Each structure stands twice: as structure tokens, then as C-alpha cells.
Amino acid sequence: MGKVLLAGVGATPIGEHWEKSLRDLMVDASLNALRDAGVEKKNVDAIFVGNMSSGYLQGQEHLGSLLATWLGIPGVAAHKVEAACASGGAAVHDAFMAVKSGLYDCVLAVGVEKMTDASTDQLTSALIMADDQEYTAFAGFSFVALNALVYRAYMDKYGAKQEDIALFAVHDHEHAVHNPLAQYRRAVTLDAVLSSPLVADPLHLLECAPTGDGAAALLLCSEEKAKELGLKPEVEVAASALATDVLSLHDRDDLTTLNATLRAAERAYKIARVEPKNVDVAEVHDAFTVLGVIHLEDLGFAKKGEGWKLVKEGEIEAGGKIPVNMMGGLKARGHPVGATGVYEVYDAALQLLGRAGKNQVEGAEVALAQNVGGVGGTVAVTILRRVR
Amino acid sequence: MSYMNSVPRAWRERVTKYRLIGGRCKKCGKVFYPYRGSCPRCGSDDVERIELPKRGRVKYFTVVRSAPAEFKRYEPYVVALVELENGAIVPAQLTDVDADEVYEGMEVEGVLRRYREQGEDGIIEYGVKFRPVVGGGGEQ
Amino acid sequence: MNGIASIIGYGAYLPRYRIKAAEIARVYGRNPSSTPIKEKTVPGLDEDSLTHAYEAALNALRRAEIDPSEIEVVFVGSESPPYAVKPSATIIAEALGITPKLYAVDMEFACRAGTTALLSAVGLVHAGLARYGLAIGTDTAQGRPGDALEYTAAAGAAAFIVSKPRSDAVATIEAAYSYVTDTPDFWRREGQRFPRHGARFTGEPAYFAHIIGAAKGLMEETGLKPSDFRYVVFHQPNVKFPTRVAKRLGFTKEQLERGLLSGIIGNTYAAASPIGLVNVLDAAEPGDRILIVSFGSGAGSDAISLVVEDGITERRPKAPLLSSYIERSKEIDYALYLRFRGFICR
Numbered sequence: 089m090g091k092v093l094l095a096g097v098g099a100t101p102i103g104e105h106w107e108k109s110l111r112d113l114m115v116d117a118s119l120n121a122l123r124d125a126g127v128e129k130k131n132v133d134a135i136f137v138g139n140m141s142s143g144y145l146q147g148q149e150h151l152g153s154l155l156a157t158w159l160g161i162p163g164v165a166a167h168k169v170e171a172a173c174a175s176g177g178a179a180v181h182d183a184f185m186a187v188k189s190g191l192y193d194c195v196l197a198v199g200v201e202k203m204t205d206a207s208t209d210q211l212t213s214a215l216i217m218a219d220d221q222e223y224t225a226f227a228g229f230s231f232v233a234l235n236a237l238v239y240r241a242y243m244d245k246y247g248a249k250q251e252d253i254a255l256f257a258v259h260d261h262e263h264a265v266h267n268p269l270a271q272y273r274r275a276v277t278l279d280a281v282l283s284s285p286l287v288a289d290p291l292h293l294l295e296c297a298p299t300g301d302g303a304a305a306l307l308l309c310s311e312e313k314a315k316e317l318g319l320k321p322e323v324e325v326a327a328s329a330l331a332t333d334v335l336s337l338h339d340r341d342d343l344t345t346l347n348a349t350l351r352a353a354e355r356a357y358k359i360a361r362v363e364p365k366n367v368d369v370a371e372v373h374d375a376f377t378v379l380g381v382i383h384l385e386d387l388g389f390a391k392k393g394e395g396w397k398l399v400k401e402g403e404i405e406a407g408g409k410i411p412v413n414m415m416g417g418l419k420a421r422g423h424p425v426g427a428t429g430v431y432e433v434y435d436a437a438l439q440l441l442g443r444a445g446k447n448q449v450e451g452a453e454v455a456l457a458q459n460v461g462g463v464g465g466t467v468a469v470t471i472l473r474r475v476r
Numbered sequence: 477m478s479y480m481n482s483v484p485r486a487w488r489e490r491v492t493k494y495r496l497i498g499g500r501c502k503k504c505g506k507v508f509y510p511y512r513g514s515c516p517r518c519g520s521d522d523v524e525r526i527e528l529p530k531r532g533r534v535k536y537f538t539v540v541r542s543a544p545a546e547f548k549r550y551e552p553y554v555v556a557l558v559e560l561e562n563g564a565i566v567p568a569q570l571t572d573v574d575a576d577e578v579y580e581g582m583e584v585e586g587v588l589r590r591y592r593e594q595g596e597d598g599i600i601e602y603g604v605k606f607r608p609v610v611g612g613g614g615e616q
Numbered sequence: 617m618n619g620i621a622s623i624i625g626y627g628a629y630l631p632r633y634r635i636k637a638a639e640i641a642r643v644y645g646r647n648p649s650s651t652p653i654k655e656k657t658v659p660g661l662d663e664d665s666l667t668h669a670y671e672a673a674l675n676a677l678r679r680a681e682i683d684p685s686e687i688e689v690v691f692v693g694s695e696s697p698p699y700a701v702k703p704s705a706t707i708i709a710e711a712l713g714i715t716p717k718l719y720a721v722d723m724e725f726a727c728r729a730g731t732t733a734l735l736s737a738v739g740l741v742h743a744g745l746a747r748y749g750l751a752i753g754t755d756t757a758q759g760r761p762g763d764a765l766e767y768t769a770a771a772g773a774a775a776f777i778v779s780k781p782r783s784d785a786v787a788t789i790e791a792a793y794s795y796v797t798d799t800p801d802f803w804r805r806e807g808q809r810f811p812r813h814g815a816r817f818t819g820e821p822a823y824f825a826h827i828i829g830a831a832k833g834l835m836e837e838t839g840l841k842p843s844d845f846r847y848v849v850f851h852q853p854n855v856k857f858p859t860r861v862a863k864r865l866g867f868t869k870e871q872l873e874r875g876l877l878s879g880i881i882g883n884t885y886a887a888a889s890p891i892g893l894v895n896v897l898d899a900a901e902p903g904d905r906i907l908i909v910s911f912g913s914g915a916g917s918d919a920i921s922l923v924v925e926d927g928i929t930e931r932r933p934k935a936p937l938l939s940s941y942i943e944r945s946k947e948i949d950y951a952l953y954l955r956f957r958g959f960i961c962r
């Protein structure tokens with residue numbers, strides 16, 4: 089089977105897009121990706137739209153046909169993909185499978201979420217739908233609360249300190265300053281993070297990814313199609329893997345590791361034939377500071393219980409052992425939930441394309457993006473590689 | 477939201493929620509909540525339905541200071557993973573306790589309380605919450 | 617065993633929160649040193665008369681030590697059910713695991729509903745129509761903010777499990793006498809949130825006439841006299857009324873005080889005299905005779921005479937004593953009280 093090539097990437101800025109609707113955002117991102125690839129829309133033969141909550145937040149489902157209609161290419165194969173906050177990563181996974189299988193040659197993977205149409209408490213209700221509505225949501229857990237429990241468990245088990253873990257947010261903000269699409273392009277101090285209001289103890293507001301609107305899109309092509317269209321993509325999708333774990337924390341024996349990350353990463357590394365040490369830059373799903381730390385461990389960049397040390401010792405910066413979230417991560421680039429998985433691949437691709445500006449990791453050849461749904465009920469891992 | 481105002485949904489779950497109906501895996505021994513046909517740890521289908529004990533300890537807890545819409549009126553409130561006497565872990569609200577009084581390992585007992593209401597004129601959904609143990613007696 | 621039926625399990629519940637009557641007086645500019653009681657119970661945000669009833673019943677079940685599925689009657693007496701239409705009894709029975717072979721219903725007779733539930737269960741068990749019966753009196757009473765009732769309208773529940781007479785029971789009911797007339801001293805019209813009352817009319821023609829009528833009727837029928845009882849419990853809307861009626865009927869302070877709790881918990885309406893009985897059972901010894909007389913507006917009283925059985929010693933420690941619930945208290949101010957009672961619009 090041939091390579092799956094990344095022919096183009098596109099995204100909207102993340103933020104409060106009061107004048108743009110859900111459909112505007114996904115149309116914009118899709119057109120940006122097509123423009124970036126230099127491919128006409130009529131060449132697209134399938135679209136996968138990653139989105140979590142359009143049914144609840146906009147009263148709108150059936151996003152595949154909606155996007156095809158508003159893009160002006162009705163007729164293509166298109167449907168929505170939902171895996172909570174991993175919806176974007178799942179869309180990428182489906183697009184990868186579609187091209188890899190040979191069934192489709194030119195596929196859009198789109199992620200979109202329009203969060204600011206809802207009030208904060210409605211959003212809180214929407215987000216907890218990522219967990220078990222009947223038992224977890226019923227008991228009044230917010231999604232932040234579930235992650236707060238993970239935080240407690242992690243600090244209990246490894247004796248890690250909050251001031252070390254919270255550095256992840258500081259790191260993200262520092263890098264978002266130079267990302268033109270980021271929601272929060274300003275640095276924050278550790279002091280500001282730890283003195284921000286508690287949302288669910290011990291999680292402070294500035295340790296949690298913000299809510300925002302945004303859409304991102306990737307155009308994936310087969311080698312034959314690229315040749316036919318005269319494209320010379322510089323990056324390939326070397327692997328995409330997806331795994332699940334039991335949906336809720338109360339079913340797990342250990343709260344401090346995401347089994348779905350272990351499984352998805354193992355598969356992705358195997359498919360791409362790389363090891364963690366070969367990864368030059370990574371995008372991890374730090375919806376909450378402590379999750380960022382846990383991902384560093386589960387992805388194989390740090391020993392269990394020592395992810396926070398990488399952060400503290402500057403090893404996730406450019407020039408460090410494993411540069412991470414160089415475009416601001418979920419915390420500062422932003423986290424329009426169903427779009428995030430696609431933004432992560434977008435940001436990883438910028439590094440391999442040499443388009444990351446001041447955040448560029450020089451000579452990056454292999455990049456990894458990890459996207460988490462719920463509290464690890466689903467994890468998608470994508471590995472990109474420069475085409476040699 | 478239709479799921480929030482569904483009477484059949486609440487009705488169908490009532491016994492599980494009022495009495496904490498869980499499962500015990502006959503293969504690996506895991507006890508879990510709620511009951512389902514396969515073990516969340518080992519995947520075995522050899523699972524028996526049991527009523528869980530209503531005493532346990534707070535394993536992890538947090539304070540919800542920004543609640544989902546249907547819990548807004550209780551803000552701030554404590555939610556926890558409660559480890560029951562037989563090892564089952566139940567996600568539940570704590571009640572009759574102030575956030576600053578809760579600690580990991582706190583002994584708690586199950587009581588029936590209101591969780592959600594389907595609007596002012598809809599049905600009330602009850603379930604088990606946990607609170608600090610009252611008095612000395614009361615072996616079940 | 618001589619008697620109509622036995623109580624094999626009993627239990628009570630009081631919510632955690634308290635408000636001092638002086639705090640209510642402060643808000644309305646009244647004299648904080650002349651309030652009808654000291655403090656009263658207040659239910660938490662997630663509580664109602666049904667959840668109160670559940671816990672009282674659970675405590676009764678712990679002492680009865682029977683399989684809940686053997687209970688065939690559930691009566692819940694309350695004037696503050698969470699649903700105007702839809703029984704509390706069904707939810708309580710389902711939550712406790714009581715069989716669907718069940719005669720269950722809610723009852724309303726103002727503050728008398730608790731003893732009425734008890735006597736109704738006693739009747740069915742005595743007649744052989746049910747093996748065990750569960751009777752509960754429960755209320756989360758409401759007084760209109762600023763109304764005199766607000767000082768005392770409190771929350772609590774008490775529950776009893778009834779069987780055929782047996783010596784390993786907690787107590788055996790030997791006689792009962794009910795006294796009912798049409799006397800509108802307190803009422804709540806359909807659709808109204810708060811009850812209204814006849815102020816001083818609630819005293820002589822209502823509370824006193826009915827309690828005295830029932831108590832005297834029972835003693836006349838049985839030949840018992842006040843000195844035959846170790847304890848006496850009256851409905852207790854405040855401290856003054858039960859104290860006065862005890863005196864008028866010839867009971868002493870010593871007979872009265874164990875079962876008189878309104879000064880520190882308030883008027884728990886349908887649970888008021890039943891909770892008084894629970895506190896008496898928490899201290900009573902085998903052979904003690906107890907008289908309980910309820911009163912419910914509208915109006916009526918049930919007088920019940922019980923004799924404590926040997927089983928009490930073993931059953932009592934199986935559930936928390938009422939004192940555990942009394943000690944478990946957290947004082948709140950009037951603002952928080954309004955929030956807890958749902959009086960703050962948001």
C-alpha cells in the first residue's frame with residue numbers, strides 16, 4: 089500500500105467567533121486546506137467531519153451533508169465522526185483509513201466546534217456527555233471534576249507537586265504568543281495560574297483549556313492522486329491509530345495512566361516504525377495541566393510518575409528532549425473540543441513543513457499528535473513524517 | 477433536552493440507582509457499579525448481579541464550583557469516588573458535609589437524596605448520595 | 617402477648633441544619649428572647665419529606681431485622697410530600713426493596729398523619745391481612761416567611777415496623793383511641809404554597825380539645841390512669857402546648873420531658889409525636905408503659921398506649937439513636953435558610 093500524503097492544511101483562528109456559525113467555520117477551514125494544497129474542491133471524494141456537540145449546542149446534526157452542501161460539492165461521501173474531544177482525531181483516523189485502503193484518493197478530515205453559542209452551564213452539561221450520562225453526569229460530576237480526581241490520584245501516587253504540574257500551562261501560553269491562530273496569545277506566570285479561581289479542586293481555571301470556536305482541516309491524498317494532480321506533498325501521515333478504554337474512571341484500577349494512550353501509541357509507533365525517541369516534536373492533549381504530564385509518560389517520553397520533571401527541567405522546549413505543544417497546546421492555542429484533534433495534526437504539520445515561525449523546532453522529521461476523548465475513553469494518535 | 481426530561485429513562489434506572497445494583501466478576505473478582513453483563517477489568521461475561529453495600533470511604537473527591545445546568549442550584553458541592561466495603565467504586569455526590577470537612581479515607585454511608593429534577597413540574601430523580609456516618613450503630 | 621400488634625423496629629431522622637428562633641426574630645424585628653422554641657431543624661437542598669422518610673424507615677428496618685420483601689404495607693403520613701399527585705410510598709418502598717406484593721399509600725391529616733399511618737398499619741396486621749407493616753410520619757414543614765409558624769415549622773421523620781404481638785418486639789400496642797371533629801384551625805388550600813392558621817383558635821378548641829378528648833377516651837376505655845404510664849408524648853407544635861396539656865391531664869414533668877423535643881428541633885408536624893416516641897424508646901426499659909397522643913389540624917387526635925417489650929434491649933443499638941441526629945447539627949443564618957428552603961428566586 090502506498091503512502092498517505094498530507095497535501096494541505098487549513099484552520100481558522102480559535103476564539104469567540106460571534107459572527108461565524110458552525111457551518112461558516114468548517115467551510116472556512118476546508119477551503120483553507122484546499123487552497124493550501126492547491127487542489128480544486130471537485131477532486132475531493134470523501135469528507136469526515138469531527139465534531140462533538142453540534143446536536144446539543146446548535147441543534148444541528150448531519151454535518152457531513154451540511155458541509156458538502158455549503159462547500160458546494162454535494163455528492164461526495166461525507167459524515168460526522170464523534171468521539172467526544174477525540175472527534176477530530178477520529179476523523180483523521182477515518183480519513184487515513186479511507187486513503188490507505190484505496191477506497192478514496194482525496195479526503196478532507198475536518199474538525200469543528202462552535203462553543204460560544206451556549207451559556208457556560210449549558211456547555212458544562214454538554215462536556216460531561218463525554219462521560220457516562222446515566223451514572224457520572226447523573227451524580228453531578230462536571231468534566232473538570234473528573235480530571236480533578238485524576239489530579240488528586242496522580243499527586244497522591246507520585247508525590248508530584250501542583251506547582252510543578254501547573255508549569256504546563258505556563259509553557260503553553262509562552263508558545264501561543266507566536267501562534268497567529270491561538271486563542272490566548274499572551275504569557276502567564278505560574279503565580280497567575282495558581283491564584284486563578286478553583287473550578288474543581290485542585291484544578292484552577294488557568295490549568296484548564298478554555299472554550300472557544302474553531303475549525304481545522306487536512307487534505308489527505310494517495311500517492312497516485314498526488315501524482316495525477318501534480319502535487320508534491322512534503323509530509324506523509326505515517327500512522328494513525330485509535331484505541332478505547334472503559335468509559336469512566338470508577339471502572340479503572342489506576343487513574344494515573346490512560347490505557348487508551350498506551351494502546352493507541354503502541355499501534356501508531358508500530359505502523360510508522362518509529363520509537364518515542366525518534367519523535368522530534370509532539371502535540372499532546374493537555375485539556376488540563378495534569379493530563380499533559382500524564383501523556384508525556386504514557387506516550388513513552390518520560391518514566392511513569394516523572395512527566396512533570398520534563399516540564400520543570402525545560403525538556404519540552406525547543407532544544408529539549410521532546411519539544412511539546414510548540415503552538416500553545418490546548419491550554420493556549422485553544423480547545424474547540426471536536427476540532428482539537430485536527431488542530432493538533434495541523435500544528436504538528438507546521439513543524440515538519442518549517443512553517444512554525446518563532447516556535448519552529450529545527451530539523452523536525454517526525455511529529456506526533458495525541459488526541460483524547462473524555463477522560464481517556466478514546467485516544468487517537470497520529471504520526472507525521474517528512475517525505476524522504 | 478429530551479434525555480433530561482425522559483421519564484422512561486429515569487424509571488428504567490430506578491432500582492439500580494436507589495439500591496446500588498452492581499456486578500461481581502466471577503473470574504477476576506472485580507466488583508463494579510453499575511451492573512452490566514461483562515467485567516470492566518477482564519472482560520469476562522461470568523458476572524453476577526449484586527446489591528452493593530452502602531458503606532465505604534472517600535477515595536478521591538473534588539468540589540464542583542462550576543456545575544452543569546441541572547446542578548447549578550447545589551453549587552458548590554462535593555463529588556467523589558467512594559470505595560465501598562466490598563471494593564466497588566461508585567461515583568456519587570457527598571451530602572450533609574461542607575467541602576472543607578471532606579478528606580480522603582473519610583467514612584461515609586449511603587442515603588437517598590434528590591439528584592436531578594426534570595424541571596419544576598417534571599419528575600424528581602432520586603439516588604444514593606454519601607455522607608459522614610451518623611452515630612455508632614447501624615450494622616446493615 | 618396481650619395487645620393489638622407489636623412494633624419490632626423503629627427509627628427516626630433529623631436533617632443536619634438548624635436555625636435559631638432568635639435569628640428569625642432578628643430578621644423581623646421581634647424580641648429574640650420570647651420565641652416559642654430555641655431552634656429548629658432545616659432540611660438540606662437535596663432533601664424532602666420522602667428522603668427523610670427513607671432514612672427513618674431504614675433505621676426501623678435495621679432494628680426489625682427482617683427481609684424488606686416481607687413488608688406488605690407501607691403508609692406514609694405527611695403534609696409536605698414532594699409530589700401533590702404521585703405517592704411517596706412507592707418510591708420509598710422501591711428504594712428499600714419492599715416487595716411489589718404491597719399495599720402502599722400516602723396519608724394526609726396535618727400533624728396527625730404519622731400516628732394515623734401507624735394505626736392503619738396496625739389494623740391490617742392485626743386483621744391478618746399483612747405480615748409486616750411500615751408506617752412513617754414525615755414532614756419538611758413550611759411557614760410563610762414572617763409568619764408566626766416560621767419559628768417552629770421544622771423537618772424530620774419517624775418510622776415503625778409493625779408485626780403481630782410478640783415478646784421479642786420493641787413494644788406492644790395495647791390500646792388506641794381516636795378523636796376527630798370538623799375544626800378548621802389550620803389548612804392549606806389546593807395550589808397554595810403556604811398553610812394558613814386560625815391563630816389563637818388553634819389552641820383551646822383544636823389542640824387542647826382533641827388531645828384531651830383522645831387521652832381521656834383511652835384512659836376511660838382501658839381503665840388506665842396517668843400514674844400507670846412511665847412516659848407520655850404529646851404532639852408538640854411548641855413547648856408551651858404539650859407542657860400545659862400534660863398538666864391538665866395530670867401528667868408530671870418527669871413523664872413528659874423525655875418525649876418533648878420541640879424546643880430544640882421545632883415542630884416536625886406528622887413526625888412530631890412519633891419522634892417524641894422514638895426518643896422515649898431510645899431510653900425505655902422492658903415493662904414501661906407509654907402514652908402517645910398526636911394532634912392534627914382539621915382536626916383529630918390518636919391516643920395510643922404501648923408497653924415496652926424485652927426485645928428493646930437487643931434491637932435498640934442496631935441503628936443510630938435520635939441523640940446522634942440531634943448532636944449532628946450545623947447552624948445556618950436566615951439567608952442560607954431561605955436558600956435551602958427555595959425561597960430565593962434565581
Ligand SMILES: [Zn+2]
Binds near residue numbers: 506516520
Ligand atoms: Zn473480571
